[in-house]
Amino acid sequence: MFATLLIAFIVGGLICVVGQLIMDLGKLTPAHTLSILVVLGSVLDGFNLYEPLIDFAGAGATIPITSFGNSLTHGALAEAEKHGWIGVLTGMFEVTSSGISAAIVFGMIGALIFHSKGQHP
Amino acid sequence: MDQGVIYFPSKPSIIASGVVGGPLEKKSVFAADFDLLLDDERAEEKSNEKGHKQMALQACQIALEKANIKERDVDFLMSGDLVNQMTPSNFLASTLGIPYLGLYSACATSISGAIVAALLTELGASKYALAGAASQHNSIERQFRYPVEYGGQKPGTAQWTVTAAGYALIAKGQMNSPVIEAATVGKSIDLQQTDPFHMGAAMAPAACDTITRHLKGRGQSLSDYDLIITGDLAKVGLPILQECLIKEGMAQQDVMKIRDAGAEFYGDDQTFLAGASGAGCSASVFFSTILKGLNEKKYERVLAVATGALLSPLTVQQNESIPCTAHAIEISMK
Amino acid sequence: MDAKQYDTLQQSLSPKPSIIKNCLKAFLVGGIICTIGQLITFFYMAYFNFTERTAGNPTVATMIFLAMLFTGFGLYKKLAQFAGAGSAVPVTGFGNAVISSAIEHKSEGYVLGVGGNIFKLAGSVIVFGVVSAFVVALVKLLLVTVGVTNW
Incomplete structure (x- = not known):
């Protein structure tokens, strides 16, 4: 268990370092950086490389946003394998619904109960 | 005279001023000289933009009180802020009921307002004119950058938008005033x-x-x-x-x-x-x-x-x- | 002074971000967030009927719930100023982008404000994720069909 945690820490941390390098060296906004990482995750899954990373690093690979690109591609590929061309479109959100639905639901709840507090840097 | 330089022979004077700061501005090294420091960043109003206007209004009222002058005695109001279409200033003007010129020079608006006020005074059109500007952190951040609660890392060169309003009352040349x-x-x-x-x-x-x-x-x-x-x-x-x-x-x-x-x-x-x-x-x-x-x-x-x-x-x-x-x-x- | 000369002057007087320090901070915070994610995964596997693979979904949802609390109490932006990509890249950063937009636009009402702006910042991530997944899946399908590779 400790080894799994350590691997999650290291792999997750390294993916964040890649993000930091894109932001600092490329002088890009967080939105640009995250978009690049999502595309990266999606492409890695095209080469069947992301799932082995999840098997190795667990949450270290599922928590960074790259995993979102991976799940989208993974869903699309799985359906494409079964149903051909049509599956590319229909399978996309098969695996990855939880991130988006959780964000929408908690976003709404957050808006209901919280106010922004700019005065506390 | 060089391009854009104006000289005022009648010496328009700044006879009073009002300055209001937000709660965080209590930390400012200038805070001791501010007339009022709010405890609430929204000045007890519902939205940031309303709080923005309220803060500017309080600054104007303090300036008028100090000079013992009523709103109807003021000939012109020059005001500006950074919110879209300068709505806090527009609402401020409608509350005060003073003839109003909205000015936008971003963070230089305080002085562009003072220049116009001095010109109107020099011309003889204005006996008293209010000029100033305000900014409220939350409403400006969302306007120019990200939502206030968004976690984005700012570099060391970035600056913090203050919550403060400053208005000066400018009158015909007087002794004992700047x-x-x-x-x-x-x-x-x-x-x-x-x-x-x-x-x-x-x-x-x-x-x-x-x-x-x-x-x-x-x-x-x-x-x-x-x-x-x-x-x-x-x-x-x-x-x-x-x-x-x-x-x-x-x-x-x-x-x-x-x-x-x-x-x-x-x-x-x-x-x-x-x-x-x-x-x-x-x-x-x-x-x-x-x-x-x-x-x-x-x-x-x-x-x-x-x-x-x-x-x-x-x-x-x-x-x-x-x-x-x-x-x-x-x-x-x- | 022309623009080029000025830029040289300006850069010589401006502090540079310390990339190594930023990367270390991103590594530390990003790593800790992923470790917390791993602990939550363990929890779902131990107490509910989830496997290593399926525990990912409830873990992500829980992490976004935590992001909501941190965002609402004004802590996420403080963490982000320290961590940079360390707090932006994990799914909690995606949650923070969505939730902070929702809270911010509350003043314009729940339909036009919250509903209309909730994906203001995070939308591009979804768009590029979907478009790229579409292209990748299409290319792979094509390659499999012509027999260059297999699934």
């Missing part, structure tokens, strides 16, 4: 700077141009002033301005005496990064501490230079550069 002797209207200067988190670098050339032009037009040098203070170049922008002025051939020991309201505003607190910015920054500091210094005869001649970055979120996303301006008034006290 007078606006001259002014210089800023050009919009664009040296192709593009980083919205590095406004000091974008604005410094505008301040340099205005200061140089003012001194040339008035036949003065830096040493004629007890104090030259810029608006919100902050800790990174001020040294850049000083370097630019040295390159213009000014004496180093005089250049190094130039101060900046944004650089000093929050002291050495690292959480505010390079320092303060926002239309309320120059307005609150110039119309509190600096006026007080003049009234107490600590300074005899001050050049107050408010700097403003004339960008919009749209132009930033379209990768346009950031044109900047700086307006200056020369205030003296006999």
Whole structure:
């Protein structure tokens, strides 16, 4: 268990370092950086490389946003394998619904109960 | 006279001022000179924008109270802020019921308002005119950057938008009050700077141009002033301005005496990064501490230079550069 | 002074971000967030009927719930100023982008404000994720069909 945690820490941390390098060296906004990482995750899954990373690093690979690109591609590929061309479109959100639905639901709840507090840097 | 330099022979005077700050501004080194510090960032109002207007209203009312003047006696209101279409200023004007010119010079609005007020006074059209600007952190951040609660890392060159409002009451030439002797209207200067988190670098050339032009037009040098203070170049922008002025051939020991309201505003607190910015920054500091210094005869001649970055979120996303301006008034006290 | 000369002058007087320090901070915070994610995964596997693979979904949802609390109490932006990509890259950063937009636009009402702006910042991530997944899946399908590779 400790080894799994350590691997999650290291792999997750390294993916964040890649993000930091894109932001600092490329002088890009967080939105640009995250978009690049999502595309990266999606492409890695095209080469069947992301799932082995999840098997190795667990949450270290599922928590960074790259995993979102991976799940989208993974869903699309799985359906494409079964149903051909049509599956590319229909399978996309098969695996990855939880991130988006959780964000929408908690976003709404957050808006209901919280106010922004700019005065506390 | 040089391009854009104005001289006021009738010596319009700043007879009173009102400055209000937000709760965080209690930490400011200038806070002791502010008239009112709010406990609530929204001034007990429902939205940030309403709080923004309320804060500006309180500043105006304090200025009027100090001079013992009613709203209906004021001939003109010059106000501006950074919210879209300057709605806080528009609501402020509708509440006060004073003939109103909305002015936008970004963070240099405090001084552009004072220049127009001085001109109207000089012309004889205005007996009393209110001029000033305000900014409220939350409403400006969402306007120009991200939602307030969004976690984005800002570089060390970024500045913190203040929550503050400063308004000055300008009247016909009077003894015992600081007078606006001259002014210089800023050009919009664009040296192709593009980083919205590095406004000091974008604005410094505008301040340099205005200061140089003012001194040339008035036949003065830096040493004629007890104090030259810029608006919100902050800790990174001020040294850049000083370097630019040295390159213009000014004496180093005089250049190094130039101060900046944004650089000093929050002291050495690292959480505010390079320092303060926002239309309320120059307005609150110039119309509190600096006026007080003049009234107490600590300074005899001050050049107050408010700097403003004339960008919009749209132009930033379209990768346009950031044109900047700086307006200056020369205030003296006999 | 022309724009080029000025830029050289300006850069010589401006502090540079310390990339190594930023990367270390991103590594530390990003790593800790992923470790917390791993602990939550363990929890779902131990107490509910989830496997290593399926525990990912409830873990992500829980992390976004935590992001909501941190965002609402004004802590996420403080963490982000320290961590940079360390707090932006994990799914909690995606949650923070969505939730902060929702809270911010509450003043314009729940339909036009919250509903209309909730994906203001995070929308591009979804758009580029979907478009890229579409292209990748299409290319792979094509390659499999012509027999260059297999699934």
